[in-house]
Amino acid sequence: MENDIKPIFEMDTRSIKAIKIFLDTDTLYSGRLVLKSIQNQYKVFHFQHGGLDRLCKVFDVWHSCVTLLSSSPELNTRHYDICTPNGEAINLQIPRRDKVDSQVWRNLFDGQGRLVKKTQFKEAVFFAGIVEEMRKEVWKFLLEYYPYDSTFEQRQELKLQRTKIYKSINDKRQGISGEEQKTFYRKVECIVDKDVVRTDRSSQYYAGADNPHVQTLRRILLNYAIDNPVVGYTQGMSDLLAPLLVIMDNEIDAYWCFIGLMEKSVFLNTPQNDMEEQLGLLRELLRTMLPHFYAHCMKFLNGMELLFCHRWLLLCFRREVGEYQAQRIWEAAWSQHHTSYFHLFLCAAAISVYGDTVIEKDLSPDLTLLHFTSIQEMDGNLLLRRAHELLYDFLVQDIIPCTLMKILSDSGEWDSPPTPTIYC
């Protein structure tokens, strides 16, 4: 059965700013339809075999939603403005979405098992999250173990192949000897051994003496280090892996999801290089979105090092919020809805929620660090909500500094990235 109609592009009509139609002079039925988003992104549809005239007729009578702003017969263009039913100008609103449950999930796929409704999927994960029992399946896509456009069959094939590869990595590790083995022990194994026994031991999954899951955690980390010798093992990786293993409850799946997670994290080169870049972007984001906090930090000699954010960035709030809230925060960040730098918005959110005292009491950088590390547990849901708000506020900024262009570079299915006015 090939009756599935695959949407080639989906968007919320409330986030369209304008529609322009350019008709070809020779046919008057063919031409281009251009959608402009509220963030000034463009999407162009080419109508090469007619049909645009009929679309114009639809728009012309759709007064409740569209007003014809200008029509230029000599240029063959029509320009529509989008408005709310009562004619007010529109604002970019944080949409309400349903959690990804088994029904929502099934509806995202075509008959062959390709995840075709990507935008809908990412929005749902970003705004509403995934129901607990579906995470095992859905995270494999978010962490790029399974490609979105893979079919059922291809995924079965992939799983077999990845299982084989993992086993060969595991064999390779157990086969090393002599100098190589000694170096590996000194540089990786004994550190991993020290860390796995003190990772998430309060979590039910890892609790108790001789818990076999601790050994699984260990094997995955060692195998990762063997197969990625440049990255090896860095402290903090065990914190990132532990929740994946809880969700997957399968060594091989957890390994391949961990590979995907590492691609998205700030460990890949050296923590220092990545960290500097992340901190640079975060400073600019704070300057734009939280100018009072930024001004406060500027008063101190080392205020811009933002020491209190380092762990937030390295572990994406794993230590700051509860286990389940961390899962929710992570999947929102992985969905890469509008930005691949959502973790920076989470940092800004934490400052926005918990940072008032810092300004009120005029805390120095070291006391600021003490203030943030003394918070027993942050409210993950509140952080996420504030981060959503900050992102949406940021997206509709008319002017952003050029230093922040990078965090908007994810143009998704649009033909152009958002184009707010940039100043340097």
Place this chain on the structure above:
Amino acid sequence: MDEVHTTKVVLLGRTGSGKTSLIVRYISSVFSENVKPTIGAAFSKKTVQLIHGEERKQVVLAIWDTAGDERYESMAPLYYRNSSAAIICFDLADRQSYNKVDFWVKELVEKVEQNCKLYICGTKTDLLAEYGGPLKRAVGPTEVMAYAKKLNAKFVETSSKSNYGIDDLFKLVAADFAGFTLCEAPPIEDSLRLQEPNQTDVNEKSSCCF
């Protein structure tokens, strides 16, 4: 009014050498197994009262905890910059942990241009057989003392689990900073000796000043 001084103390050392536990014991008087590895930096402070005859001083210790992972070494200077004292920790039952002490000493001395007072701290005495624990001492005190002497550092031993030597260590740091003459202040080695449950290795320890 007492004079009040503030000084920055940083803890360095190999992963798992017990830096965080040492600080947590000193600040919060608790010990827990399986403390999570330190990622990024942590900061805490505590005030030490020093009384010597008529002289009274207050020293605020600003204590910085760091990650033991060398991969974070390039970020470490952000944390230990402007320290006036550094406590370099090693696990008394782990030779590799001791071997890393020199690495951190060099890091500190070479990357930070200041005269930072050094303290070499052997941790986890509770694990050693001589204190009734299950493990053998991996490095003899004579060796550590010779090394400490070369660096003009002081050597102390602690246990965060049995709360042994911790207060004395930080008091020593505060006293040195405040300029209390060390030999007139309660000598650290004496005070350690008093608390030792087993006195057999006392001879190996030198008296207070290096």
